[in-house]
Amino acid sequence: MAARKRTTAPTADTVSIHDACLKYMTTEQGLRLALSHVRPDDFDTVKAVSEADLEAIASYFQPKLPEVASNTLELPETLETSPQEAPEPASEQSQNALSLPQQERHLTAPTQSPIPNAQLTLIDQLARQASEEIAAVDAIAQVKNQLILNNLAVRDAELAEGINQHWQHQKQGYLGAIRDLASLAKEPVAITPDTTDLPAEVDQIIAELAKKLIA
Template identity: 80%
Template sequence: MAARKRTTAPTADTVSIHDACLRYMTTEQSLRLALSHVRPDDFDTVKAVSEADLEAIASHFQPQLPETSPQQTSEPAPEQSQNALSLPQQQQHLTSATQSPIPNAQLTLIDQLARQASEEIAAVDAIAQVKNQLILNNLAVRDAELAEGINQHWQHQKQGYLGAIRDLAGLAQQKPEITPDETDLTQEIEGIITELGKKLIV
């Protein structure tokens, strides 16, 4: 059965992996690679190491000085000095490279959330405006429908009134023509008596 890996947490007698990296000015990957020589079971998961472990791997991070003559011991080789100085610079550059995206990512996330909130507010406002327009439109259509209904009812009622008026007018009788009376009754009577008198024998 495979041995269970230890994940030692930092204590008062141990040093965290982060602090150990700062002490040797190296990356966590390089530090764990060096720990693999002294802690092969948990070098990749351990969270803190003892001072003894750090002393055991210290040689992995100390620059090797070349053998020089007595006259040259006072002046370090330019390449060695450059290498010694480049390690902190590399560590600083690595730290900056690993930390710099975090604020940018946070700013991008904040900008994205702000833009999303702004667009959501605009969308909700647009929905409210459309609803208001639909309400006003429905009211206008309803008013027009009521007005047209009243108009149609009046048109029908008006035709009924006109029909009733026409029917009543049709009941009116035409005045007959008066035959003129051209006979003079008195004159006719006298004429008849005169004729009668002529026929009588007295």
């Protein structure tokens, strides 16, 4: 587990970050960047620093290039007004000349804070994350809507199929009942035609009988 960073609060023996920025006429980012060299554990959260810490980072906020240039311009005049001083050897002068760019780079390096770029990158990352999160939430909502519509369509189809199956079964029952009733019908009976003329037959029989009686 990572150790908790110290966050020193302002006391009577310390100087707040705001007052330290006013003292060195710099921004809070620049001051904290300089503090990272002497307080690497809590430079980004500390609220107040001691005078010793301020003295340790004072060199990062002193004038750099103009002061160096003035020293280089005043050097020949000093040599002319003080002939008693022996001139420095050529090797030492070359070393001093070579060390000036290094000192300049060393003094200017702490003031080149990457924090603004980091802030822009952080803002870009947060904006991209927010847009991607919105797109993901919208995609989830779209998928849920499609699932709801799909489930409704499937449910409607299932109900329609259930009604259809029930009607098919019921219809087969009706057809079976109709067939059973139709099977009860009997075959038609052929009626023999009546060709006998009853009155004529009676008259003929009586006539024959009358003939027999007269005789």
